[in-house]
Amino acid sequence: NAGVMQNPRHLVRRRGQEARLRCSPMKGHSHVYWYRQLPEEGLKFMVYLQKENIIDESGMPKERFSAEFPKEGPSILRIQQVVRGDSAAYFCASSRQGGSSGANVLTFGAGSRLTVL
């Protein structure tokens, strides 16, 4: 059981470049969540996806950020034209049940740390 796999673990980008972060959920999990942790802050919810569907994107910035979870392959969080304020740790989580339950247990990956120069 490989757990939730995220890559790359560390990514450095210059301002204006694009960042792509990948997440493979645990085997048997079809629900994926992305969270962001800014320096000295707790994790903040960004987006919740099921295969080929965005269920809840209430935490996503309105511009430059997008997420997908295709039928085949990992979920991808894409940040276009990165700025220094995007520097953070991005965590992916997955679950077997969906986010419609108030006691849903998520399994987290080790995170991808983005540094924007």
Add this chain to the structure above:
Amino acid sequence: GDSVTQMEGPVTLSEEAFLTINCTYTATGYPSLFWYVQYPGEGLQLLLKATKADDKGSNKGFEATYRKETTSFHLEKGSVQVSDSAVYFCALQAYSGAGSYQLTFGKGTKLSVIP
């Protein structure tokens, strides 16, 4: 909006000392409450949870009780070990208002246990 406040770290304790990490929350409904732990270089792992008032979650010697009257979910362990050194996150799960329940985390408390 919903929020979680946990005690500032870092916390340094000697082995076998008693641990308390305070956590209080603000939520409009009746959230579920969680403690997650993050060991160096790893993802967050669920440590324990409680889904309603007066529930006690426990695991690996850690425990926390859901106190609705004080809106608290303090983490305790009677005798810590060096292997407990990690960052501990308190979290609540509540309706996001956009179709699903999501987690709101505190900032985390780093615990270091010295031999």
